[in-house]
Amino acid sequence: MDLQFTGRTALVTGGSRGIGRAVVEALAAEGATVAFCARTADGVRAAEEEMRAAGHDVHGTAVDIADGDALGGWVRSCAETHGGIDAVVANVSALAIPSTEENWAATFQTDMLGTVRLVEAALPSLEASDAGAIVTISSVSGREIDFAAGPYGTFKGAIVHYTQGLAHQLAGRVRANTVSPGNVYFAGGVWESIEANDPDLYAHALGLNPTGRMARPEEIARAVTFLASPAATFISGTNLVVDGALTRGVQL
Numbered sequence: 722m723d724l725q726f727t728g729r730t731a732l733v734t735g736g737s738r739g740i741g742r743a744v745v746e747a748l749a750a751e752g753a754t755v756a757f758c759a760r761t762a763d764g765v766r767a768a769e770e771e772m773r774a775a776g777h778d779v780h781g782t783a784v785d786i787a788d789g790d791a792l793g794g795w796v797r798s799c800a801e802t803h804g805g806i807d808a809v810v811a812n813v814s815a816l817a818i819p820s821t822e823e824n825w826a827a828t829f830q831t832d833m834l835g836t837v838r839l840v841e842a843a844l845p846s847l848e849a850s851d852a853g854a855i856v857t858i859s860s861v862s863g864r865e866i867d868f869a870a871g872p873y874g875t876f877k878g879a880i881v882h883y884t885q886g887l888a889h890q891l892a893g894r895v896r897a898n899t900v901s902p903g904n905v906y907f908a909g910g911v912w913e914s915i916e917a918n919d920p921d922l923y924a925h926a927l928g929l930n931p932t933g934r935m936a937r938p939e940e941i942a943r944a945v946t947f948l949a950s951p952a953a954t955f956i957s958g959t960n961l962v963v964d965g966a967l968t969r970g971v972q973l
Contacts, residue, residue, distance in 0.1 A: 727752035749777035820871035888958030903964025
């Protein structure tokens with residue numbers, strides 16, 4: 722299937738590692754020019770060099786998503802440099818799970834406001850595109866109550882609600898969808914850390930999935946790439962759960 726990304730520009734936040742990096746690579750492999758950001762300059766530079774060496778047209782910038790002015794400036798700069806924006810993927814998370822006031826504030830600033838500010842800054846360009854698309858990254862923790870039911874799960878649920886609202890408000894102009902991954906394992910990621918530091922929690926989480934494993938970042942990225950693509954013309958307002966049948970609730 723031709724996803725029709727050739728000649729188009731996509732933006733990805735948190736694109737230097739994990740799911741975000743896999744999304745950048747998947748979009749670029751489909752022919753898109755991809756601008757991505759992450760907080761750590763060294764990580765951005767290393768990821769950019771590796772992906773360019775693989776032949777991808779990618780452009781990395783160090784941006785703190787919690788800094789609204791910096792995020793908006795990056796989006797506007799990308800639109801000017803690349804002649805517009807056709808798709809944005811809001812991927813960054815503070816990954817703040819324990820229920821402390823500090824974590825509630827961090828998750829609101831990064832997960833929630835980071836998503837809202839990305840969309841607001843990109844919206845003029847997305848509306849000018851003939852295939853404008855928004856994809857937000859939530860989590861199965863936003864769909865059911867699990868060990869991350871505090872700030873992380875609450876705001877992941879709010880992101881789904883926000884995206885559904887965008888789909889309705891922007892219908893016929895810009896599509897908006899969510900991808901909700903289950904547990905995703907990658908080197909340097911949260912589940913690798915949990916495996917090393919809390920093996921009981923890791924074993925419990927692994928045992929909940931009937932596939933007997935966690936997802937790989939590229940498996941999430943394929944879902945994101947399709948929903949962001951012009952090939953998904955009539956898909957808007959959906960929450961695509963990619964969890965290997967981990968969750969048991971019926972999504973009506």
